[in-house]
Amino acid sequence: MVGLSEGEKHFIRGGIAQDLRADGRRRLQFRSVSVETGVIPQANGSARVRLGATEVIASVKAELGKPSILHPDKGKVSIFVDCSPTAAPMFEGRGSEELSTELSVALQRCLLGGKSGAGAVIDLSSLIVVDGKVCWDLYIDGLVISSDGNLLDALASAIKVALSDTGIPKVNVSLSAATDEEPEVDVSDEEFVQFDTSSVPVIVTLTKVGKDYIVDATSEEESQMSSAVSVSVNRHGKICGLTKRGGAGLDPSVIFDMISVAKHVSQQFLSLLDSEIASAEAAE
């Protein structure tokens, strides 16, 4: 909960209308981003992303499992988000449930693509080990450590960085003669396969305050929003997912305008993130 006086609210709204926000940023400017990879040794890939005072961790864990009966030729990816009570006292107990579900669903929508597997971030058929029998289950977990607005964008970029850090162990399968038998699987602990993460999108949330919209809102700014649209855009400028938050309705033309602005901003953010990933990997 953000407690603001009338004067402070007026100051924030006025600043946004004049394209100069309380922390000196312009409307379409992100806070400074810092990226660290390999923060969780037990995971197959992990990353910590800081966006101003917002801090999140993403981890990717791979486990061998059984593909579902409906999709025997595909692996499984699941995304969960947890908001730690260390970030805010209201996240204690079941207080974070609603927000965590909202964030998880938004991320699933943006990263997992359609039911047929088209538009998915990770090619699900690349996770298959033995058709119909063994596949990789990828668990992507996001953790909010410190919350100062724009959690969704921070989580999506942390997941992007974590995926680029992920190595899936090479697997040798010894086929037994009887087809019904469970195949023997030998997991290598030396050789790893990397994902192609160039097509992983970033999410840009445009928060509408008054008549204007801003990117990377702090929690003070978020408390003044009428609605927000989160657009996930990949390197090729394709829209991979979209969610609207906030109660107020939006005119269709405003939404189309927000999408095109988000597309433009996302390309800058992607390049920024890519260079951060490169320097984080070099530092490791």
Added chain:
Amino acid sequence: MSHARSARGEREELRRHLAVDSDWPRADGRSFHDCRPAFMQTGPTTAASGSAYAEFGKTKVIVSVFGPRESKKAMMYSDTGRLNCNVSYTTFATAIRGQGVDNKEYSAMLHKALEGAVMLHTFPKTTVDVFALVLESGGSDLPIIISCASLALADAGIMMYDLVTSVSVSCFGKNIIIDPTSDEEAWQDGSLMVAYMPSRKEITQLTLTGEWSDGKITNAVELCMDACSKLCDILRERLKDPSSLASE
């Protein structure tokens, strides 16, 4: 295994038709831009302040609205009313029994689609409950729940800026298919759902999955808005004259 393989082959064949052909008749005989016939009725449950029943093809939904009642003591004071939404499925709603009996995701989405339309300031300190029950899931569940809930709210006499109607589309290759059935949803490349207030020309909720280009989004949203306006006319007709059978 051989059975599963042939089913997959058949599915691929159908998918190819939906994705490549310009207007291949769908499994239920509709063309790509035809909605299923809609049947909507108010007042199926008598105990509620307002209720509505909707049937779109195989999808059957019932929504009851209770209240406004006093907010729970644990809730903080609020000078605007609260909307409490819950979506649940019957255990026999889906092909596999008892999947997703209580749907948190849909509950949150329903809340977001409706809260922009309801005049919450007209019932301070109180709560309105919106309970949706999916009797049978046959595709496009959430949009039908949203439309049905707004009819139930109107039936309960809750003040609203406008009726909210919602329609979803599925994307197959280059084609866009409106009001998909659950079979179509299971193979779709992407989906887009719009909740719209036709008289105010405002979108209250918009979600999108899969990979879309700009032009395609514009087309799909316009298609949805057009269908929403038509659906809204049916709702209005229904509220004016509850005894007539409104179906398209």
